[in-house]
Amino acid sequence: MAQIIDGKAAAAKILENVTKGAEELKTRGVTPGLAVVIVGEDPASQVYVASKSKKATECGFHSVQHSLPENTSEDELVSLVEDLNRDPAIHGILVQLPLPKHINSDRIIYTIAPEKDVDGFHILNVGMLGTGAIAKALVPCTPAGAMLLIEGVRGKDLSGLSAVVIGRSNIVGKPMANLLLAANATVTIAHSRTADLAAVCRNADIVVAAVGRPQMVKGEWIKPGATVIDVGINRIPAPEKGEGKTRLVGDVDYAEAEKVAGSITPVPGGVGPMTIAMLMANTLAAANRASGRDTPDL
Ligand code: GUN
DSSP states (O other): OOEEOOHHHHHHHHHHHHHHHHHHHHHTTOOOEEEEEEESOOHHHHHHHHHHHHHHHHTTOEEEEEEEOTTOOHHHHHHHHHHHHHOTTOOEEEEOSSOOTTSOHHHHHHHSOGGGBTTOOSHHHHHHHHTTOGGGSOOOHHHHHHHHHHHHHHOSOOTTOEEEEEOOOTTTHHHHHHHHHHTTOEEEEEOTTOSOHHHHHHTOSEEEEOSOOTTOBOGGGSOTTOEEEEOOOEEEEOGGGOTTOEEEEOSBOHHHHHHHOSEEOOSSSSHHHHHHHHHHHHHHHHHHHHTTOOOOOO
């Protein structure tokens, strides 16, 4: 039986510290400010964005949401981001992805001032993470949160441990691999073209699954005692709950993996809650840096 890694509790602790940090900064006359921008009507994105804005308010931040129509032009969006770059009350800017097809996401991301890029998607932040200048970078929220969960069970120094990241996205897989490498793990990035993924996983002390394929990682792929971090959130049919019902599962076959792993994140309640907590942590860090202060450890 594996130790179940409680992401909800870890996220609550971070949010408590962020709220305290915001209070402290306010005594110095600075209120951390987060601007969230959404273009179009995608219902899932609307839900995500609303919860980010709400959480920012709960942390005591100045929270602004810009909801723009689907037919917003790329130039109009660039112009809004430039306004937010200049706004001293805003320390973090998040443009929700995906953007409508007529807008070039890279151009928008690179328009965001790197010091306000709380998603950590700007090439400057990507580069700082890749070169090990993590203390100066803003790190993408999901891998940053996953890394804190790994540290919670394995400590900060992963020397001698092997880690496999399944998935090579810019949002999760690649930054996750860089964080693990910076913590001295021996890192493999596996993906859809990897031969014998099962064998690659069986060697790993730490497995991070971020592929978006329900229950793809099987229990028999897991090395006994390994730490399993499941980044996937997939909705699948659940006829056992009644006709037309669904349930959330990760990229890992949890019921099987849990019997073999040393520690494992559940879905929901694992990495998911950490993502939004790290967004708040990044915003606080950006606000601290804007006023010339170091980022406190969370
Ligand atoms: N869409 C899905 N996840 C994310 C995220 O982490 N940041 C942004 N900006 N958009 C997303």
